[in-house]
Amino acid sequence: MYQLLDPSRFVVFITGATSGFGAAAARRYVAAGAKVIATGRRQDRLVELQEELGKENCHIIALDVRDRAAVEQAIADIPAPFDAINIVLANAGLALGLQPAAEASLDDWQTMIDTNVSGLVYTVRLLLPGLIARGGGHVVTLGSVAGEYAYPGGSVYAATKAFVKHFALAIRSDLQGKNVRVTDIEPGLTETEFSLVRFKGDADKAGNVYSGTKAMTAEDIAESIFWATSLPEHVNVNKIQLMATTQAIGAFDIFRG
Known part of the structure; x- marks a missing residue:
């Protein structure tokens, strides 16, 4: 029997838990009997999530992962029994804009770098010593198919997700002998608030991304995360790359003048 x-x-620390993959993962873990620390910038949504899942199962922290000092303090202040973290889901991230590189907003680029790269690094680095001290655990990072297959207008977003992938692979080697597993989850087309954020609230543009197709759901991704972390401790899933059945890897972009 396997x-x-x-x-x-499980005691699961989740960033970006106010919507999408993070919220879906929080629900999936609590449904299985785990405890969750749900963090995110939107306090009202965190309160709603805690009311849904129960205070005995879900501890909430209003947190912007770009603020290193705030992340340090938040981790230091987690009360028992939620402080016995053994799974870290570094999920917080976003895409902003889809303009060509020469027209893109530098502010948008900086926000993506600060959130997708720096925020993830702060989260993982500050929680790793505790995982090791408690005998092991699992780090799950949220990458993207964009980290492997870049697309027009997605330059910095794709670059940040390539960073996530290689960061996850590299720390696996650093953690040899520590009983800490590392998995990078790389989703493709998934209907969440992702496109609404990318287009800064323009619902028409966001809707066009999913129009006429069947995208994956946040619950689909949460299930893959849950599966990877539930496998026996001697099994490490390096990465899971998922795409909707209606999505495939496109042809090379060739300009013909």
Whole structure:
């Protein structure tokens, strides 16, 4: 019999838990008996999530992962039993804009770098010592198919997700012998608030991304995260790359003048 890990023993720290993958993952873990620390910038949504999942199962922290000092303080202040973290889901991230590089907003680029790269690095680095001290655990990073297959208008977003992929692969080597697993989740077309954020609230533009197709859902991605972390401790899934059945890798972009 293949022995899966007992999710009722999981204590999961999730960034970006106010919507999308993070919120779906929080629900999936709590449904399995785990405890969750849900963090994000929108306090009202965190409160709603905690009311849904129960205070005994879900501890919430209003947190902007770009603020290193705030991340340090938030981790230091987590009360028992939520402080016994053994799974880190570094999910917070975003895309902004889809303009060609010469026209893109430098502010948007900086926000993506600060969130997708710096925020992730702060989260993982500050939680790793605790995982190691407690005998092991699992780090899950949220990459993207864009980290492997870049597309027009996605230059900096794709670059940040390439960073996530290689960061996850590299720290796997750093963690040899520490009983800490690392998995990068790389989703493709998924209907969440992602496009609404990318187009800064323009619902028409966001809707066009998913029009006429069947995208994946946040719950689909949460299930893959849950599966990877539930496997026996001697099994490490390096990465999971998922695309909707209606999405495939496109042809090379060739300019013909």
